Amino acid sequence: MELERITSRQNPLIARLRKVGADKKTRRAEGVFLCEGDKLVKEALRWEGQVETLLVSEGVAPPAGVPQGVRLVEVPADVLKSVSTVDTPQRMLAVCRTPALTPPEGLAPGRYLVLDGVQDPGNVGTVWRTADAFGAEGLVLLPGCAEPFSPKTVRATMGACFRLPVWELKLEELTTLLERAKLPLYATALGEHTADVGQANLERGAVVIGSEGRGVSPQVLEACAMTLKIPMRERCESLNAAVAAAVVLWEGWRSR
Numbered sequence: 001m002e003l004e005r006i007t008s009r010q011n012p013l014i015a016r017l018r019k020v021g022a023d024k025k026t027r028r029a030e031g032v033f034l035c036e037g038d039k040l041v042k043e044a045l046r047w048e049g050q051v052e053t054l055l056v057s058e059g060v061a062p063p064a065g066v067p068q069g070v071r072l073v074e075v076p077a078d079v080l081k082s083v084s085t086v087d088t089p090q091r092m093l094a095v096c097r098t099p100a101l102t103p104p105e106g107l108a109p110g111r112y113l114v115l116d117g118v119q120d121p122g123n124v125g126t127v128w129r130t131a132d133a134f135g136a137e138g139l140v141l142l143p144g145c146a147e148p149f150s151p152k153t154v155r156a157t158m159g160a161c162f163r164l165p166v167w168e169l170k171l172e173e174l175t176t177l178l179e180r181a182k183l184p185l186y187a188t189a190l191g192e193h194t195a196d197v198g199q200a201n202l203e204r205g206a207v208v209i210g211s212e213g214r215g216v217s218p219q220v221l222e223a224c225a226m227t228l229k230i231p232m233r234e235r236c237e238s239l240n241a242a243v244a245a246a247v248v249l250w251e252g253w254r255s256r
Contacts, residue, residue, distance in 0.1 A: 001066060004073045009082045013053070013073065017095065021085045024147055031098045033149035034083075037090035038063070043159030050097035055080060060091045085151040098149050103138065103167040107181040110137040111252045112206035114174065114185075116220050117144035118241050119211065124148065125156020126242040127209070132160035134249035139166045140174055140206065142220065175223050178206055187216045187224040188244055197228045202252035209245045212238060 006013060019026045021034045032052060035044050044051050045065045053071040056062055057080050062072055081089045113131045118124055124146045131139050146153055148166045169177075178185050186200070187208040208224065210216035215238075221227070230239065230247050239247070 001062075001068070001070075001072055003062070004071065006073055006075050007079065009079055014075070014079060014083060017053075017055075017083045017093075020095065021083060021151055024150065027098070027147075027149060032095050033098050033154060034085065034151050035094040035096050035154060036084060036086060036092075036151065037155075038092060040154065040159060041092050041094045043162055044094055044096055047159070047162035049094075049162040050099070051094045052097055053095040055083065055093045057089075057091045063092070086155075099165065101148070101166065101168045103140075103165070103169070103177060105180075107177050107183060108137050109181070109183070109204055110135075111202060111204065111249075112136060112138050112140060112183070113245060113249065114140040114142060114206050114208040115145050115241070115245075116142045116208050116216050117211040117214065118209065119144065119146050120241075121146040121150050121153040122156045123240070123242045125153040125158075125161075127245040128153075128157045128164060128166060129160040130242065130246045130249055132157075132164040134246075134253040136164065136249060136252075139164060141166060141168045142171060142174070142208075144211075171220055171223060174206070184225045185223060187221055187227050188230065188248060189216045189221060189227045190229055194227045194229050197230050197248055197251050200226070200228055200251070202248070207248050207252075209241050209248070212241055 020032055027033050035041055042063050045063060051070050055073050055075055057077050058074060113136050128139050141148060154161050184205040186205060208216050208220055
């Protein structure tokens with residue numbers, strides 16, 4: 001495969017990639033996102049992450065398995081750094097096509113995780129990675145959540161973004177899909193009908209995790225069939241959203 005060489009930071013491709021890394025509107029308009037570092041690039045190739053362009057630093061061999069049609073570019077280290085979204089750039093960077101953020105018309109039976117107002121991209125990415133590890137069928141982001149394919153979110157997924165689908169939905173769209181699939185909706189919150197998460201049947205259904213600041217919103221709580229609590233010391237009010245998600249997902253995985 002031919003290796004193109006670019007040395008100027010003013011090259012149109014380099015200028016474009018800087019915008020993709022820095023600007024959500026550009027990512028959305030072009031339908032692409034950045035994937036940085038050896039591990040993530042290899043995960044993108046392994047799981048057919050629709051790589052469009054691959055940049056490698058001078059002297060770095062492209063990874064095995066680069067599909068035909070991918071634009072392969074070698075750049076000096078300083079040019080790669082000008083595109084990177086991290087302080088210490090790694091040796092390669094890929095531009096990937098963003099998968100569809102709308103779900104299929106019919107949801108498969110199983111477990112789903114829903115985030116409500118979780119704004120920290122690191123938390124969203126960590127939850128995504130954990131949902132993949134513990135057998136969720138998909139991750140749903142309600143309005144107010146961090147962008148799923150921002151550079152920070154993608155890094156936090158550690159490759160799960162190429163394996164587990166994520167969908168952005170409004171509450172009404174989510175409840176319609178769940179009703180159609182006969183899947184219940186639960187939330188991690190205290191309420192009139194609250195069950196211990198360790199005693200609930202989480203083999204099928206969707207569980208909502210709210211933001212650390214305000215928890216699950218009243219509108220979402222109203223749509224839930226039941227609320228779940230994670231037992232903890234009385235002196236502790238709550239858990240980090242990603243940790244709470246891990247507990248819920250583990251209980252669902254354990255109950256298989």
